[in-house]
Amino acid sequence: MTGPAVVDRQWHTVAAHEVFPALETSPDGLTEEEARRRLAEYGPNRLEEAPPPSAVAVFLRQFASPVIAILLFALLLTVVLREWLDAAVIAAALLVNAGIGFVQERKAEQAVRALMNLSQPRARVVRDGRRREVESTDLVPGDVVFIESGSRIPADIRLVEAHALEVDESLLTGESEPVVKSTATAAADAGVGDRSGVAFSGTMVVSGRGMGVVYATGRRTELGAIAGLLKSEPETATPLKERMTRLSRVIVAATLVSALLVMAIGLVRGGDPMELLLVAVALAVAAVPEGLPIVLTVALAVGVTRMARRNAIVRRMLAVEALGSATVIGSDKTGTLTENRMTVRRLWSPAGGEAGPAAVTPYWGNITELPLEQVDPYVLLVLCGALTNEATMASEEGREASGDPTEVALLEAAYDAELLHTARDVRFPKTAEVHFEPARRFSATARRWGNREVLFVKGALERVVEMCDAQVGRVEAGRWQPAALRPGELHAAGERMAAEGLRLLALAVSRPYEPGAASVDPHDPSGLVLLGLVGIMDPPRPGVREAVQDCREAGVRVVMITGDHAVTARAIAAELGICEPDAPVLTYQQIAGLDDEELRAAVAQVNVYARIPPEGKLRLVRALEANGEVVAVTGDGVNDAPALKAASVGVAMGQEGTDVAREAAEIVLADDNFTTIVHAVEEGRVTFDNIRRAVFFLVSIGAAMVVALTVSTLLGWPLLMVPAQLLWLNLVTSGVQDIALVFERAEPGLLRRPPRSVHEGILSRLLWQRVGVTGVVMAAGTLAMFWWEWQRTASLTAAQTMALTTMVVFMAFQAGNARSDTRSVLGMPLRYNPYLVVAVAGSFALHVAALYFPPTQVLLRVEPLDAAAWARIAAVAVSVVVVVELEKMVRRAWARHGEPSGARQ
Numbered sequence: 001m002t003g004p005a006v007v008d009r010q011w012h013t014v015a016a017h018e019v020f021p022a023l024e025t026s027p028d029g030l031t032e033e034e035a036r037r038r039l040a041e042y043g044p045n046r047l048e049e050a051p052p053p054s055a056v057a058v059f060l061r062q063f064a065s066p067v068i069a070i071l072l073f074a075l076l077l078t079v080v081l082r083e084w085l086d087a088a089v090i091a092a093a094l095l096v097n098a099g100i101g102f103v104q105e106r107k108a109e110q111a112v113r114a115l116m117n118l119s120q121p122r123a124r125v126v127r128d129g130r131r132r133e134v135e136s137t138d139l140v141p142g143d144v145v146f147i148e149s150g151s152r153i154p155a156d157i158r159l160v161e162a163h164a165l166e167v168d169e170s171l172l173t174g175e176s177e178p179v180v181k182s183t184a185t186a187a188a189d190a191g192v193g194d195r196s197g198v199a200f201s202g203t204m205v206v207s208g209r210g211m212g213v214v215y216a217t218g219r220r221t222e223l224g225a226i227a228g229l230l231k232s233e234p235e236t237a238t239p240l241k242e243r244m245t246r247l248s249r250v251i252v253a254a255t256l257v258s259a260l261l262v263m264a265i266g267l268v269r270g271g272d273p274m275e276l277l278l279v280a281v282a283l284a285v286a287a288v289p290e291g292l293p294i295v296l297t298v299a300l301a302v303g304v305t306r307m308a309r310r311n312a313i314v315r316r317m318l319a320v321e322a323l324g325s326a327t328v329i330g331s332d333k334t335g336t337l338t339e340n341r342m343t344v345r346r347l348w349s350p351a352g353g354e355a356g357p358a359a360v361t362p363y364w365g366n367i368t369e370l371p372l373e374q375v376d377p378y379v380l381l382v383l384c385g386a387l388t389n390e391a392t393m394a395s396e397e398g399r400e401a402s403g404d405p406t407e408v409a410l411l412e413a414a415y416d417a418e419l420l421h422t423a424r425d426v427r428f429p430k431t432a433e434v435h436f437e438p439a440r441r442f443s444a445t446a447r448r449w450g451n452r453e454v455l456f457v458k459g460a461l462e463r464v465v466e467m468c469d470a471q472v473g474r475v476e477a478g479r480w481q482p483a484a485l486r487p488g489e490l491h492a493a494g495e496r497m498a499a500e501g502l503r504l505l506a507l508a509v510s511r512p513y514e515p516g517a518a519s520v521d522p523h524d525p526s527g528l529v530l531l532g533l534v535g536i537m538d539p540p541r542p543g544v545r546e547a548v549q550d551c552r553e554a555g556v557r558v559v560m561i562t563g564d565h566a567v568t569a570r571a572i573a574a575e576l577g578i579c580e581p582d583a584p585v586l587t588y589q590q591i592a593g594l595d596d597e598e599l600r601a602a603v604a605q606v607n608v609y610a611r612i613p614p615e616g617k618l619r620l621v622r623a624l625e626a627n628g629e630v631v632a633v634t635g636d637g638v639n640d641a642p643a644l645k646a647a648s649v650g651v652a653m654g655q656e657g658t659d660v661a662r663e664a665a666e667i668v669l670a671d672d673n674f675t676t677i678v679h680a681v682e683e684g685r686v687t688f689d690n691i692r693r694a695v696f697f698l699v700s701i702g703a704a705m706v707v708a709l710t711v712s713t714l715l716g717w718p719l720l721m722v723p724a725q726l727l728w729l730n731l732v733t734s735g736v737q738d739i740a741l742v743f744e745r746a747e748p749g750l751l752r753r754p755p756r757s758v759h760e761g762i763l764s765r766l767l768w769q770r771v772g773v774t775g776v777v778m779a780a781g782t783l784a785m786f787w788w789e790w791q792r793t794a795s796l797t798a799a800q801t802m803a804l805t806t807m808v809v810f811m812a813f814q815a816g817n818a819r820s821d822t823r824s825v826l827g828m829p830l831r832y833n834p835y836l837v838v839a840v841a842g843s844f845a846l847h848v849a850a851l852y853f854p855p856t857q858v859l860l861r862v863e864p865l866d867a868a869a870w871a872r873i874a875a876v877a878v879s880v881v882v883v884v885e886l887e888k889m890v891r892r893a894w895a896r897h898g899e900p901s902g903a904r905q
Helices: 002-008 017-020 032-040 055-061 064-079 084-115 224-234 239-268 273-287 293-309 318-325 332-335 379-389 406-417 462-467 485-501 545-555 568-574 588-592 596-603 614-626 638-646 659-664 674-714 723-741 767-795 796-819 834-852 854-860 867-877 879-896
Strands: 122-129 128-134 144-148 157-169 205-215 313-314 328-331 343-349 351-355 431-434 442-449 450-458 469-477 479-484 501-510 528-537 557-561 606-611 631-635 649-653 667-669
Touching: 002 462, 002 867, 017 157, 017 205, 032 485, 055 084, 064 084, 224 462, 224 638, 239 273, 239 318, 239 674, 273 674, 293 313, 293 318, 293 674, 293 723, 313 674, 318 649, 318 674, 328 332, 328 614, 332 568, 343 379, 343 406, 343 485, 351 485, 379 406, 379 450, 379 469, 379 501, 379 638, 406 501, 406 528, 442 462, 450 462, 462 469, 462 485, 462 501, 462 528, 485 501, 485 528, 485 568, 528 568, 528 638, 545 557, 545 568, 545 638, 545 674, 557 568, 568 606, 588 606, 596 614, 614 631, 614 638, 614 649, 631 638, 631 674, 638 649, 638 659, 649 659, 667 674, 674 796, 723 796, 723 834, 723 854, 767 796, 767 867, 767 879, 796 879, 834 854, 867 879
Parallel strands: 328 557, 328 631, 469 528, 557 606, 631 649, 649 667
Antiparallel strands: 122 128, 122 144, 144 205, 157 205, 313 667, 343 351, 343 528, 431 442, 442 450, 450 501, 469 479, 501 528
């Protein structure tokens, strides 16, 4: 036997009796010698686990930013010119930025690792004709494996025996409902969820038992195929990273043009080349916002902290803003939008029609003292589901049930209605039982009811109807009597409930009979009385519908991408407000028949996608992104991991999610709650707004300095400020205020704004216009104060001190302008951001101290100012607030008259 013969076969199409010869094995299993040989040939049965990034890699990753590249260039330039002080300050800024990012990323990585619970299960096999346990990593193709309720399937196996076997495959398919397994073959094109004759590695046996032959291990399993798909998917650039790249290009271009223009004109006018080169360095230092990397890191770190308070752990800081930019959230259903817990949602009784579980009236007494006909039909319906039931309740107080999810739902419904406040087998002693088998399609349990016996039956609607000759009649005088069976009425009710995505069970009882004189055969019941139908479904999580509505108001579209059936998917989506009850649903078979252009058109209209395998989810994400959407994907299963990685931002579940999903995601929800995503979107938008405020502040100051330096050089004036003074402005005085801006509160109506366009940069068109206006105002004021002082005192140091201090005071006022794009600074109380008050006061005090402290006077080449100079500076600097307030007033007036203000362009 060779590897390709095993790998290339479609084992779900191979008949059970052909499996042993095809895999060159037998019911007695492999010999130990053959097992060792195959282990050497196929390798261990495990997936290669990606090691966590090293500390060095995480630290170096902090320098992979366009803004950092600009600073590195500035650092190199200052070193070449032997401006050691400037170089040291820039280097310190780089190290501080990298340190903050390194600490935050390592903390997030450790938090995610703490959520993981990696384990290697053991497997029960037959080797050399004897049953034994081996490590699952030692399994090889051809091993005969036994599986039973509660065990995890250790490899992909072709089943040769299956006894009431049900497997939870939500890990791979997203379906919350267990899959009934058999030894039957399936069509060659059957999806993973429709291959009943095989069981897949990593899935869990819910009930029953079986035996199978291993045909795939490790990376050759379905689980391994998903892992391979995950590895091949490249990292997606976040919107913030792309915006920062564009901003960096603008800054670089402006710096180069200004520097070259100044040098060219200076050389034409006969200027000193070395002095002109120093001016070029000063322009570069003025134009490059040295504090921007630190601001960016701090803003993201603040967003990370705020998200953590709301149960969202951020693994990559750039994902904070990416989620705030999302235009589409593609969500898995099971465990994300729903509770991943089957629950009784609907009851139907011939006595009263459809009702919810709340229709069941709790009964505290000994219900077996009543004749069966005096028990409320809805009570009897729920009680029947609990009495023909193999699930167990660990404790009445804790409601910790185990067993088949459907039977657990029935049992919990009875406990919730207080019908089982004593143990089932004490109040209702069991006298006979017939277990559920897929071929039988029902289960039955005979129990004592007082001094008589009753047979309780549950099963598929068609099968149970065949056993009945009557149905519960309407209640009159506190009793119901059997009425004529009306199959049409029953099937109509079943069709209505099935259309809502409910899993249906029909329930019936026998007429009470004397103990030991059964009138019905539990193995082939007949003459039963139909009690009604129970509809079961994995319910939506509380608060999700409201969260979906919040997303809609925020301009974010929510789509469901699930491995579940189309009817169930649409029913849940309609209940959550994701789509209309009659909305179209695309299945993977339909998607597979569409080319890329047709799929792009389809995803623009359809909100629900069903029976989607991992490669289908990946294709949907790519189609949405090709339409210009910023896609956030949520999920918890291995099947979600490729899409989580491919999306602009992946959001995994932390409690019930798989390790693979958490590894692929940038954000992990510690509470597995979809509503947390809405909070995280809000925090992402706040983070971006705060980054925008800080960038506007820094860029406008840089623009003012570039204009001032360029104009002063063209006028033939001395150097307006020396490089050390420019660094003092960029890193010390402005560096405190721009960081404080990232602590601003969310603006009113933040979640009612549409998402930003992917084509919009860090700064909107409005803010670029404001950069130009305020840059000119601040440059003109600084030049005027420099010229005034130079002409008055003939001292270059005094004039440079005046220019430097004027810009410092301009900064304090410009920080107020940066707090909002449209709102007046006069209407924003300072107590909303006390950090900014402290920052402005602190930076101003620091600058005053530097003017009057001898060592810093030498270092910065400044001198003290008198009271008259301070008054002139204050009068000039306040002009920038007056200009911006007038501009905002005009825009608000235009907006009131229905004309576009450009505020969000």
